[in-house]
Amino acid sequence: MIRTILLLAASAVAAIFSGCRSAESTASIPAVRPFDAERYLGTWYEIARLPHSFERDMTKVTAVYTARKDGGIDVLNAGWRNGEYRTARGRARFRGDSTVGELEVSFFGPFYGQYRIIALAPDYSSAIVTSSTCxxxxxxxxxxTLPLETFRQYKEQAAKLGFNVAALEYPNGRPE
Known part of the structure; x- marks a missing residue:
């Protein structure tokens, strides 16, 4: 998820100025609720992702979420590209009620991109995350790693929601 939200914010700004979107909106896909931000904090590993230039050739990608005193969340995305460890720091805030898994994240200035958790294991061990488009x-x-059955269920769920799961990339090797 290196620089993921950075690109999301830039894409959102571009969409505003261009008046159109290149992909189907995810607005009809609800964020998880009830959501407990404190349980979501900590380290997450990227199992699969749709490809984007900002993550090209990235492996061992992680995101670490840490609570801030103001109620927001600090974000540290990290991973490896061409033998070099890379990081990106950002800030997240809730888009509304903190019991809904929908945030905005910024890696630069006042520009924020959507971060919507659309599936979350009851024990907070795995999740599906999207932004404003598919x-x-x-x-x-x-x-x-993720248990194969859980991965298959998530992939099937994402396909039913309109995501192009055939294009998924696997930064730590294909789970199937």
Whole structure:
């Protein structure tokens, strides 16, 4: 998820100025609720993602979420590209009620991109995350691997929601 939200914010600004979107909106896909931000904090591993230039050739990608005193969340995305460890720091805030898994994240200035958790295991061990369009999808887990059955269920769920799961990339190797 390196620089993921950075690109999301830039894409949102471009969409505003251009008046159109290149992909189907995810507005009809609800964010998870009830959501407990404190349980969501910590380290998440990228299991699968839709491809984007900002994550090209990235492996061992993680996101670490830490609570801030103001109620927001600090974000540290990290991963490896060409033998180099790269990081990106950002800030997240809730788009509304903190019991809904919908945030905005910024890696620069006042520009924020959507971060919508659309599936979450009851024990907070895995999740599906998207943004404002079906161009963005991440399958995340607390461990660097995800049980195959869980992965297949998430992939099927994402396909039913309109995501192009055939295009998924696997930064730690294909789970299937």
């Amino acid at each position: 161009d963005y999808l991440w399958i995340l887990a607390r461990e660097s």
